[in-house]
Amino acid sequence: MLKIKQFTFGPVQENTYVLYDEASREAAIVDPGCMRHSEEDQLKDFIEEQGLEPKLLLCTHQHFDHVWGAAYVLRTWPGLAAYANRIDFEKLPLPSDQLKGYGIPLPLEDVPESRYTLVEQDDTIQFRGETLRVLFVPGHAPGHIAFYAADSGILLSGDTLLLGTIGRTDFWYGDYDQLLAAIKAQYMPLPDETIVFSGHGPETTIGHERRHNSFLR
Template sequence: MPFQYQTIPVTAFAQNCSIVWCADTLKAAVIDPGGDLPKLLAFVEAQGLSLEQIWLTHAHIDHAGGTGQLARELGLPIVGPHEGDRFWIDGLPQQSRMFGFPAAEPFEPTRWLHDGDEVSIGHCTLHVRHCPGHTPGHVVFFEAASRRAFVGDVLFAGGIGRTDFPQGNFDQLIGSITQRLWPMGDDVTFIPGHGEESTFGDERRHNPYVRGT
């Protein structure tokens, strides 16, 4: 199977940044480079990968804080999130001060993403679903062949994303999970923005926030 990934926790928030790549071409993308860029680039170099894109699920500081610097230093396009998160991108400098992160460089996404879009790296194509609720512009990346979904802060093992941030919406988040994630299949393993991997089936059975939905 050509699709490969490695999840590397970054920042003091232990955010699950993922390096995804095509084993046939060694072309790679990084999902949510929130910080600790030397750690990420060391993995890329050790694997002999060619980092070609940055993909963002949403624009909270622990997911997007290193994006501007990485894009500038390596000349990489920034893909995502949905434009509903523009105000979060514009507010990254304030977020970095508020949470004690290194100063975040400003950036403008090369491409905004919408529900039903696709992103590709080498021979691998991932489907994009717009899943608002945690933030209005949150997106999820789904690789159907490997049955893997990179869901950012929409869903966690045993939990769901917070909705008490500006423009968060609990009902919208539950709708995103039940209408956009569950149809992918109970067998899908998801990589959340924090914590351990799980499957949609396990969360439907046991997660107290969405059990039985």
């Protein structure tokens, strides 16, 4: 069974996760949003204190708040295998340009598409004997993906499904109908007990959202 540690970083309170195997101490870093040196230190300190060995970088999408720390992570642990979806690179402005569009005068180092292994719907990533299945869930971002670990009952949903709500669709290439259809097709068949770790806010479960999320009725 995999364990997970949540950090909340940056002005938009983005959730960064460290997914790790307790026996081997191997880890995956998910959506690193650390924008300050103090946040980078928090991430690194936890990994070092726990004796973890990062092996994977998993990116649900390429909005600036979710990849702000990607360059730092790849410099700090240069052997990581990094995964993302190609469509965000084709359609979205670079994360640094996204920042400029919001008038945020802070530096952000872009990680090129070539540094990632590009994955699509139903591709799988092996991690310490567990299979992480890629789910394609566009609508918040055009190339948004999620990572589902069935054996551990974990869904890393990024900014698609959050506690009591769904992701915003007023960004580049956002599409409300597309997002809602993707959530219903990809997430609603999952077991009720699946724990959903979202890009913002607290965790939830598929069962809770099935019963209480007004967007899914």
